[in-house]
Amino acid sequence: MKNVIVVGAGTMGNGIAHVCAQNGYSVTLVDIKQEFLDRALATIAKNLERQVNKGILSENDKNATLANIQTNVDLASAVKSADLVIEVVSENIAIKESIFKILDENAPADTILASNTSSISITKLASFTKRPDKVIGMHFMNPVPVMKLVEVIRGYASSDETTAVIMEISKLLGKIPVEVNDYPGFVANRILMPMINEAIYTLYEGVGGVQEIDTVMKLGMAHPMGPLQLADFIGLDVCLAIMNVLYDGFKNPKYAPCPLLVNMVTAGKLGVKSGEGFYVHTKGSKELVVASSFAK
Secondary structure, three states, X not given: OOEEEEEOOOHHHHHHHHHHHHOOOEEEEEOOOHHHHHHHHHHHHHHHHHHHHOOOOOHHHXXXXXXXXXXXXXXXXXXXXXXXXXXXXXXXXXXXXXXXXXXXXXXXOXXXXXXXXXXOOHHHHHOOOOOHHHEEEEEEOOXXXXXXXXXXXXXXXXXXXXXHHHHHXXXXXXXXXXXXXXXXXXXXXXXXXXXXXXXXXXHHOOOOOHXXXXXXXXXXXXXXXXXXXXXXXXXXXXXXXXXXXXXHHHOOXXXXXXXXXXXXXXXXXXXXXXXXXXXXXXXXXXXXXXXXXXXX
């Protein structure tokens, strides 16, 4: 298995392409516009240079990694010789459906179709194809070049063979794969997102302020960053989408997204990506400045 197609050149997509290429795979990064691909390549080059500066990677290894990556804006043609496809687009079921149908129609019959989805059902994605046994979840953590975990999600029909291949590939990428079953949120987000949502409720109800909540979790529970800072880093829109998947999937009110989270997303306060969430994020600065107001 040598040819890996990564569909989606955003933060997660370029990270997955980076890791695959660095470990000797021939990678084709696909997106709808060349400008998105050029931006992704620039990010990968910058991150590789950072590894060289830290002594993690040699200059030759950096150049070899970049040489392993090509780009394409035509998904149908890109997957013609794919051994593995990893879909890394936004958490939108309609977009994913259209992509998986194209993949199924154009990729070789033995190609494995993986999704980096953080919450959408793998069984549902597999239903858009004629090869449900070869559809599986491959949920990387952000930032991909640094984080070791890959959550490998078995859909209802994912075969033992497909699962074994993805577990092995994850190890070859220097990751630690953990096999889980296909239920809303899987393991990582079923536990993480309700915690973040509860932190937002704690702010919404006036129990504590942004810094107070984050400080308690960092110092008291040894979390590397507080839940509200983490929510900004993930993207409040992504947090809301995952909470909605949990709420719709379990029909349990404990998964209902906090009204403050809903309002902030509606107002376009999405965290790092928009420049403001629970904190103000100034480009080039790592200082955490609490945003001025949180309307209830």
